[in-house]
Amino acid sequence: MRVLLVEDEAEIREPLAERLRRQGYTVDAAADGREGLFLGREYGMDLGIIDIGLPEISGIEVIRELRKLDKHFPILILTARGNWQDKVEGLEAGADDYLVKPFHIEELLARLNALVRRSAGWSQPVISGGPVQLDTSAQRVTLEGEPIDLTAYEYKVLEYLMLHAGEVVSKSALTEHIYEQDWDKDSNTLEVFVRRLRKKLDPQGSYQPIETLRGRGYRFALECKR
């Protein structure tokens, strides 16, 4: 999951970005609205955390611009004032949720999780497809009830594919949602992750949870109940 974080206070932005990365998110952090807008426009984001009181371009303006550019990823606004006029204005501009500063990081993580699920059309935090169960809030995967051990990147790939179950996800889109901008984007690494995931999820090769569509990308093929 790729998160756009726009917050001008370095003391809030950096620990928060760090925490989100540990949580398995790919984070693009910006210190002002201009940079935030650039990142949001250039990369395929899954989530946005945008502070309203930003220098240069206000948070509201950033959201409005992103929505105008047909960027539909869910956005959570952070507000220090916490007044309703700001909240309503932010949500009318296109945000989906708000959090008033100061906040508990756990609260923020829970809200982000819910936003991602909601935007992909899932009403429950646990997604089941065949014998595979993915718990988005605990970030745990079980196979026929037995927990399986995945690395952070393997989990990211599986979570993205399962959230978009039944859809074809191109390699470039998958890369974009998983790596930060300046990271290695060699598609071979992605193929390695997918190969390892298949081995862990389907050791016998009996139900093929992840399909490869030549030249188009991957698809989580098991039917998932929304």
Next chain:
Amino acid sequence: MVLIRRLSIHQRLLLAASLVLTAFLGFTGLALDKAFRSSAGEALQARLYSSVYALLAAAEEGEEGALTMPPVLTNPRFNRPDSGLYARVVGQQTGYRWQSASGLGRELDFVRRMAPGEAKIERVELPGNEAVMSLNFGVVWEDFNGRELRYTLMVAEDLAPQLEQVAAFRNTLMLWLGGAAVLLLLAQGLVLRWGLSPLRQVAEALTDIESGHSEQLEGSYPRELSPLTSNINSLIRHAQARQQRYRDSLGDLAHSLKTPLAILQGLADQADPVEREQQQLLSEQVGRMNQIVGHQLQRAAASGRTSLARHLPVGKVVGRLADTLSKVYSEKGVTWQIEIPETLNFKGDEGDLMELLGNLMENACKYGRSRVQVTGELDQGRLCLRVSDDGAGIPSEEADAVLQRGHRADQRQPGQGIGLSVVMDILTAYGGRLEIGRSEVLGGAAITFCLPAT
């Protein structure tokens, strides 16, 4: 007196001008009437004198040279009965009596004996409602024997034609003066209307500001009013700018106080699990500071009732909040039941109304199961709004703690209490009241607030 003080400027001017006009036209009418009557009277007198002289000229010498009137006079009115002009001649020594043919059947015996050269004009009422103006004129007539005989000549003219003439004149006069009065009053009304229209325009522009159609007094005004309107405009601008500046600096203050709190909170969240106790303490204290800051800023920001406040349609604000909250609580699938008359307005700051309704409506979304009702009405001029939900309701001790005035910010009750305390702070600034009860329809909490009539 009270009634006069309540009159509008337009009514005062119209009343004063009408009184002056009526008095002026009344006096004009009286003067014209008097002038006409006196000139008619003088003309009659002149006619009477010339008739007497005509009689004298027609007199002939009779027996022994005494005065004798001929049977037929040159003026036909003396010869025709009921002509309205009558004459009589009475001789004082000779007992001569003559009466013109026109006076036939009339008792014209109102002849005063007059000394020669003496004349007297008087009005005489005849039987049968006839009034005449008579002239008695004394003359001396010398007969053949050189005796000086005294005669009195009397001429009387019927007054009816003259009265008719005066009445006709009066009618014409009344007609013209009345017409002029109506025209003048009409013109005056129009002039006043036109002259006072800038004042009406100012009043309308002020209403426009109050109803939120405009920000300033729009339009150009005459020289006499422009200092007033430009002053009102700068006053409004000034008040708005000051309010905005105040809000902005409070926002900046909130931002600059809450950012360090957010950093501290982040630190507390990150702390090592071994230091759990300290972490807990830090987190608690940060939470407390946050509440105090929030409470004090909210209290300072609540502007309360201001003059020239806009009328905000309540329904629109409720709709915006419901849309916002539907988005945030989309997983809950909140069903809104909003019953706010379109004409219901709030006179005050939009931010305050949003805070009041936002907190109550969010509580209802949070603590209700899935249904939220927002109703509003005017109760004896007071604006009353109620937010109800289908949740468990508010425990009475929590409600009491909120309603108790002067509760301290750092002793806020958890749960719905936090939002309600904010609502209470704003209501205090407006002099409003809060009621916490149970919804009869939905079964959960029903929170009503009423703002006093303006």
